[in-house]
Amino acid sequence: MTGPRLTPLAASLPDTVPFVGPETQERAMGRPFRARLGANESRFGPSPRAIAAMAAAAGEAWMYGDPEVHDLRAAIAAHHGVTAAHVVVGEGIDGLLGVLVRLVAGSGDRVVTSLGAYPTFNFHVAGFGAELHRVPYRDDREDTDALVQKAREVGAKLVYFANPDNPMGTWHEAGVVEEMVAALPEGALLVLDEAYADLAPAGAVPRIAADDPRVIRMRTFSKGYGLAGLRVGYAIGAPALIRAFDKVRNHFGMGRVAQAGALAALADQGWLRDVQGKVAAARDRIAGIAAANGLRALPSATNFVTVDCGRDGDFARAVLRECIARGLFIRMPGVAPLDRCIRISAGTPADLDVLEEVLPQALRAAAG
Amino acid sequence: MTGPRLTPLAASLPDTVPFVGPETQERAMGRPFRARLGANESRFGPSPRAIAAMAAAAGEAWMYGDPEVHDLRAAIAAHHGVTAAHVVVGEGIDGLLGVLVRLVAGSGDRVVTSLGAYPTFNFHVAGFGAELHRVPYRDDREDTDALVQKAREVGAKLVYFANPDNPMGTWHEAGVVEEMVAALPEGALLVLDEAYADLAPAGAVPRIAADDPRVIRMRTFSKGYGLAGLRVGYAIGAPALIRAFDKVRNHFGMGRVAQAGALAALADQGWLRDVQGKVAAARDRIAGIAAANGLRALPSATNFVTVDCGRDGDFARAVLRECIARGLFIRMPGVAPLDRCIRISAGTPADLDVLEEVLPQALRAAAG
The missing domain is CATH 3.40.640.10 (Type I PLP-dependent aspartate aminotransferase-like (Major domain))
Structure with missing residues (x-):
């Protein structure tokens, strides 16, 4: 037997992980992210x-x-x-x-x-x-x-x-x-x-x-x-x-x-309400940081903000790559035309300080 | 649409839970079990x-x-x-x-x-x-x-x-x-x-x-x-x-x-070794309790002991029922000829005190 005897359906499927975890990226980089804003986790934690x-x-x-x-x-x-x-x-x-x-x-x-x-x-x-x-x-x-x-x-x-x-x-x-x-x-x-x-x-x-x-x-x-x-x-x-x-x-x-x-x-619905308030504040600040960099934030009803980088997918992918290289974990949509955007999860004030610092650098590096 | 539009395979399957949990039995009885020795859980806990x-x-x-x-x-x-x-x-x-x-x-x-x-x-x-x-x-x-x-x-x-x-x-x-x-x-x-x-x-x-x-x-x-x-x-x-x-x-x-x-x-392999010792002692004691009641314990390489009740499946099921009615959670094999047995997980000394008390009563009730 040279390989496993899979069903025809199973044999036809790729053996890939749909999402690469931030831990995998951290292991590859040899250091932890400075801010973890890619998986729409709740940075405000559980109750x-x-x-x-x-x-x-x-x-x-x-x-x-x-x-x-x-x-x-x-x-x-x-x-x-x-x-x-x-x-x-x-x-x-x-x-x-x-x-x-x-x-x-x-x-x-x-x-x-x-x-x-x-x-x-x-x-x-x-x-x-x-x-x-x-x-x-x-x-x-x-x-x-x-x-x-x-x-x-x-x-x-x-x-x-x-x-x-x-x-x-x-x-x-x-x-x-x-x-x-x-x-x-x-x-x-x-x-x-x-x-x-x-x-x-x-x-x-x-x-x-x-x-x-x-x-x-x-x-x-x-x-x-x-x-x-x-x-x-x-x-x-x-x-x-x-x-x-x-x-x-x-x-x-x-x-x-x-x-x-x-x-x-x-x-603990009180905790959830508190988180809702923190998320709303974080969304506003992310939109403000985007605007300060000449980018448009899409309106959001979630704990993340999708930011239109204003050009094509290749440009947004470059911005993403430059953010990650600077220790900011974010993700982005996978297909055009959505892939002109990057996606940033709501974070703590300290997380968003990292965003504020890194985003202009990443945009310059991606454009240069 | 009268019901969900399932695949033919899904439609053919029963919607039953393979094992009934002890919590379901406790809710039905309106009181907790005195000893939980039915699911081969480790009564000695995690490290x-x-x-x-x-x-x-x-x-x-x-x-x-x-x-x-x-x-x-x-x-x-x-x-x-x-x-x-x-x-x-x-x-x-x-x-x-x-x-x-x-x-x-x-x-x-x-x-x-x-x-x-x-x-x-x-x-x-x-x-x-x-x-x-x-x-x-x-x-x-x-x-x-x-x-x-x-x-x-x-x-x-x-x-x-x-x-x-x-x-x-x-x-x-x-x-x-x-x-x-x-x-x-x-x-x-x-x-x-x-x-x-x-x-x-x-x-x-x-x-x-x-x-x-x-x-x-x-x-x-x-x-x-x-x-x-x-x-x-x-x-x-x-x-x-x-x-x-x-x-x-x-x-x-x-x-x-x-x-x-x-x-x-x-x-923590030290904890595992400690558990192994406690399980071995519990197996011995369960076998001893079985013998004291005229029953044969099967040799075991697990954290439970299967006890031959010496008669048919109906008798063992009656023993099981009487144990459960007395607050002792145990299980038994589902098919003949294995179903002449009951299955008792290794427990703490206090758990096995319950077994020692309940088993003879259950055997009498089942025989009577």
Whole structure:
């Protein structure tokens, strides 16, 4: 046997990591970043109550977590005014997207997303052999009309739509999303990725009946709650769809420490409000730094700001490279025309001091 | 749309949890168990150094974990005398088994296991639509000859074999496993589940070249290291197979707290040796309690003892039910003839006091 005997689908897939972690870059550079503003993590950290809950749970880590995730699901349900039967908890939105794609989209099935939207969703679609169709952004926002039209055209089973959007930070008002749901073709399920909803204006969060079979919403503890390193996300949807996750999910995948940390984080809404205020202030300062350098910051409903570097993708990539070389970890959109931008996560005042220092240097180096 | 539009495979799967958690039973009973000896968790807990590392990492949980799991993989590689290219870390052996089955066994592919062996492996095989073939245990041990013969007969791509075995606790000597590897038919990959190897006599752990493409070994921090609630397992295999995990794994699935806890646990081999001693003492005491009740304990190379209740499955199920009703959480094998036994995890002296008190009462109630 010369190599592993993979399935034809597995053999066809590349063995690449969709995102290179900052740790990999730090190992290559031989030094840590001065500011870590590339992964839209919450520089303001998790609630001290969540930290205490995780520390307390560490001593109990010899026990498997409750496979039904009972207490956390109940708390999430109460928070959103739904029942626990509408909620499934999983290993981050990444993990939940993987299970959802597996359940719904196999070989020959069509899936629709936006050209330049979240790559990990595309990774799962390819990983289960479904066919991905992409529509362009319009004015740096996901184009809800085009998504619906393409879904109708190809008979899509899944339509991925992030609101607020990543990597652009832009958003649609609730009414637009509600119209989008109403216009979905029969049999299409809207995957509404609301990872950044905790940081968005209230007007960006649509009202969708929890029993609506046309939509599944994804939320996370990784962004507003500052627990990216704990891996807890959840989905809200009609009970028949939520129940289907039990068919294939990793039932003991949610550990005891993770469940305890998320539960305590959810209970501390005061901390979340404080973070929202800090994020808003950081967005304003990033936009100010961009303007001081002659660049335009896109409006953002997230914990990051996408900054238009005003030229083409090659220029933005050079700016990114020069920022990284100066110890500033940021990322950027992967495809044109979005790739004329760089993406900067909200940071502490000290982080943004680094941005203020490094950005003009990087722009000069990229232009020179 | 009346229900979710699942793939034909997903629609065919039951939406059941393979194991009911003790928390579910506690909620139903309205009170906690007096002793938790059902899930082969380590009642002796994780190393205090691992607890401290998790607590320290909790404050850094705002950062995603390194998607390459660099430091932990390097430490595991050093521990086993292999390179990091031979090691993949994942969300417990459960998670790794799921990825492995997905990579190798799809519709029409054949997989072999033992009748009554680890149900979660079977869950994954069904979940990816492969065809499962089972061979009976022989003398309460997995039958290595029969596994190889069946693999040859059906042209299996995967052969699952746990050594030491769960749920029986029995094992084969290293030489038998090495002969099994040598006898595998061309193209069959042996999935050697060594979850309990840290608690087994040295003679039960075979020597297998890390580059051998015929075997992938699975290990975990859930048993000897006492970190079931952290969800960290790893696989050791030939680099070409290990690299294939990158095709589909949840790249950010290993959180920062989990990586930190496992790294510290691995570094504290003194704690593991201490646990091994406590487990051995507990096994002896469980066997003694069984004998005092006229029952035979099977020899065990794990952190649990399987006790033959001496009659049929209905009787053992009644004993189990009566133990649970008395606040003692234990489990038992699921299929005949293994199901004449109950399975009791190693516990603290206080836990085993509960066993000593409850077992005779349960036996009387079951017989009565």
